[in-house]
Amino acid sequence: MAVASLVEGIQIAVSWPVIGWMAAGLLAGIVLGALPGIGSPVGMAIVLPLTVPLDPTPALILLISIYSGAMFGGSIAAILLNAPGTESAAATTLDGYPMAKKGLAKNALAIATTASALNGFVAAILLIAISPVLIEIVLLFGSVEYFLLAILGISLITIVADGSIVKGVVAGAFGFMVSTMGVAIMAPTPRYAFGMLPLYDGLNFVAALIGMFAFAEMMKLAVQTQIAEDAVGITGSITDGIKTVFKYPKTTVKAGIIGMLIGAVPGSGATTSTFVAYAEEARSSAADGIFGEGDPRGIIAPEGANNPTVSGSLVPTLSFGIPGSGSTAVFLGGILMHGLQPGPGLFGDQLHITYALFVSVFLGNILILAVGYTVIPYASAITKLDTDVIIPMVIVLSFIGAFSLRRNWFDAFGVLALGILGYYMVKYNYSVIAFVLGIVLGPIAEENFFRALQLSGGGYGIFVSPSRPLSLSISLLIIAVLAGPFVGPYIKRAVSRRQ
Amino acid sequence: MVNYSKRLEGVTAEHVLLVTLLGLAVVFYVDPILKDYPENATIFPQLMAQVVGIGSFLLLIQNYLPGPIRKIVAQEVSMTESFEDDRTEGVDAVEDAEEENDLDDKYISDDDDEEETDDVAVKDLPLHQKWGVDLNNTVIMIIFSSIYFALGWAVGFLYVTPLFVFAYTTWFRVDVLKGAFLATLATVIVYGFIVFLLMPFDQGAIVFTGGL
Numbered sequence: 001m002a003v004a005s006l007v008e009g010i011q012i013a014v015s016w017p018v019i020g021w022m023a024a025g026l027l028a029g030i031v032l033g034a035l036p037g038i039g040s041p042v043g044m045a046i047v048l049p050l051t052v053p054l055d056p057t058p059a060l061i062l063l064i065s066i067y068s069g070a071m072f073g074g075s076i077a078a079i080l081l082n083a084p085g086t087e088s089a090a091a092t093t094l095d096g097y098p099m100a101k102k103g104l105a106k107n108a109l110a111i112a113t114t115a116s117a118l119n120g121f122v123a124a125i126l127l128i129a130i131s132p133v134l135i136e137i138v139l140l141f142g143s144v145e146y147f148l149l150a151i152l153g154i155s156l157i158t159i160v161a162d163g164s165i166v167k168g169v170v171a172g173a174f175g176f177m178v179s180t181m182g183v184a185i186m187a188p189t190p191r192y193a194f195g196m197l198p199l200y201d202g203l204n205f206v207a208a209l210i211g212m213f214a215f216a217e218m219m220k221l222a223v224q225t226q227i228a229e230d231a232v233g234i235t236g237s238i239t240d241g242i243k244t245v246f247k248y249p250k251t252t253v254k255a256g257i258i259g260m261l262i263g264a265v266p267g268s269g270a271t272t273s274t275f276v277a278y279a280e281e282a283r284s285s286a287a288d289g290i291f292g293e294g295d296p297r298g299i300i301a302p303e304g305a306n307n308p309t310v311s312g313s314l315v316p317t318l319s320f321g322i323p324g325s326g327s328t329a330v331f332l333g334g335i336l337m338h339g340l341q342p343g344p345g346l347f348g349d350q351l352h353i354t355y356a357l358f359v360s361v362f363l364g365n366i367l368i369l370a371v372g373y374t375v376i377p378y379a380s381a382i383t384k385l386d387t388d389v390i391i392p393m394v395i396v397l398s399f400i401g402a403f404s405l406r407r408n409w410f411d412a413f414g415v416l417a418l419g420i421l422g423y424y425m426v427k428y429n430y431s432v433i434a435f436v437l438g439i440v441l442g443p444i445a446e447e448n449f450f451r452a453l454q455l456s457g458g459g460y461g462i463f464v465s466p467s468r469p470l471s472l473s474i475s476l477l478i479i480a481v482l483a484g485p486f487v488g489p490y491i492k493r494a495v496s497r498r499q
Numbered sequence: 500m501v502n503y504s505k506r507l508e509g510v511t512a513e514h515v516l517l518v519t520l521l522g523l524a525v526v527f528y529v530d531p532i533l534k535d536y537p538e539n540a541t542i543f544p545q546l547m548a549q550v551v552g553i554g555s556f557l558l559l560i561q562n563y564l565p566g567p568i569r570k571i572v573a574q575e576v577s578m579t580e581s582f583e584d585d586r587t588e589g590v591d592a593v594e595d596a597e598e599e600n601d602l603d604d605k606y607i608s609d610d611d612d613e614e615e616t617d618d619v620a621v622k623d624l625p626l627h628q629k630w631g632v633d634l635n636n637t638v639i640m641i642i643f644s645s646i647y648f649a650l651g652w653a654v655g656f657l658y659v660t661p662l663f664v665f666a667y668t669t670w671f672r673v674d675v676l677k678g679a680f681l682a683t684l685a686t687v688i689v690y691g692f693i694v695f696l697l698m699p700f701d702q703g704a705i706v707f708t709g710g711l
Binding site for chain 1 (some may be wrong): 503512513516520523526530531536537539540542543544547548550551552555557558570571572573574575582599625626635636639640641643644645647648652656660664665667668670673681684685688689691692695696697699700704
């Protein structure tokens, strides 16, 4: 079954117009990623409602290509402006910008292109190779486990987000709570509609994604900086940059492994993986490194980790519906909006769609390589766009896109309201991703929660029952994740005292 | 006597956010009881409302909580401590660059026009700042967006969109030709939604209710 689905997936991925959507997504992603303050979540959120007329496969390929392209595009602004286009490119600024300032901007961009595409290419192959194992694992999960996985995902996000756990939990639960507006799944009762007809459908999660990512991001951008001020000239050699990546094979491979593994951990994304890869390289090469002053390994490590993270993050997103970042949360929104279900569906009857996605990621990295080298001499032009030009266009697309989802004015209003809420949540360190995950996964989590209670006759013991070792393990993991940061230091101290 | 004005000075937007969350949690908990929802439809939202309510309440009163509970509520945890130094360095570098490129650097006043150079593409002050109104650009953006949404609903997005885009770009002193081009582009996009996706953006809820 897997081989037949893989062949079908390849046929879909290379067919027209699917491959055209992939190319369009990559190019859009590179441009959006290169614009500081925009990045992949904003671009994907705006494009999401526009994919409604498309079939699920090209729509998802378009979205994942934007994500993949933005991973590379983010490095352009990071290297030329010292302002990362995406959060995940922040680590690239550490050595990318100093290198560009030395007159080696082309080298730095070529290193970023090569490391990002090369490792992304290998990671996509690995993803295809491990998928038969994934299928087996996914099929072990039932309603109880899927509900617990949703809780685990939010728990992981709250601690990966580096803030107060209570704030993260509140954000996630608030997302779940808001998702219950509208007609209930298990009983035909309109909830929290307050007599208003538009509220009978509840709040569309795509509108929430647009509000939280696109609109809130524009609010931040409104006070942000003149982008062109710190730009450096495009000088140096592309060929030397490419050669540099092959001069450090260990760094490249290590970064790829870190990127893929961290990407596969539910709740963590490219921001974490790129910093971990950079820190690991700085640690292991401290003796002969000039990190922070333009060491090429300081670019290879984060850039070599970012695109494998895309492949890695597809594992929890497609298998269990747990995204690791804003971009994968929007991607998950796309999966659900097109009527697909993460988990058994995408690894069962719809396996060919999953394979088509994997193959597109693989092909996309080849295109990144080709496009990347071509755009390097003109890269600085992308970053010179004025923020005041971008903002009104994004606002227009946000409102009309949200309304077009269901012809519901409440969705367009939701963009405005949740955009303002999202802005303040970010400002005060409440995890927006946990909130969004709550809204996106709310209906699935509630349905699985309800089914689990039906199985147990209404008792909560089913979530920790020893007769269900998988659900018990996930429950213990949730407790460990939430209690770990508080209990961990005490355990560490006790262990060190004994030693 | 309690000095209320002094107390109000300590109220931040986060307090407003938490009170809003707490209020919504109460509504989500109480509404199923008042309107007698079926039990199936009640358990999950009420459970989540309890989590939101208790969490927001604890965050709201965190300064008055006893030591250990306060620590759990307020403590910022990090899974990424091992590379925190590198991260901080990186983020600091980015933030420094952002601070350097502060609002004042983004725009110049009309009087300083002669100092503009080709290398540094600085712009004129937005209209509110030129008129001496001390308002954050984000607030202006929200006002513009709210008016755009309200008028779009009342009159129809097709007619309001070019006005919004042109007004916004003019307010923030984008070149007039560029603004006009963007307004046209935005209108074409909205028109595309009407033609290809059959969206009623040419109809308003109050004016032009019949559309084109």
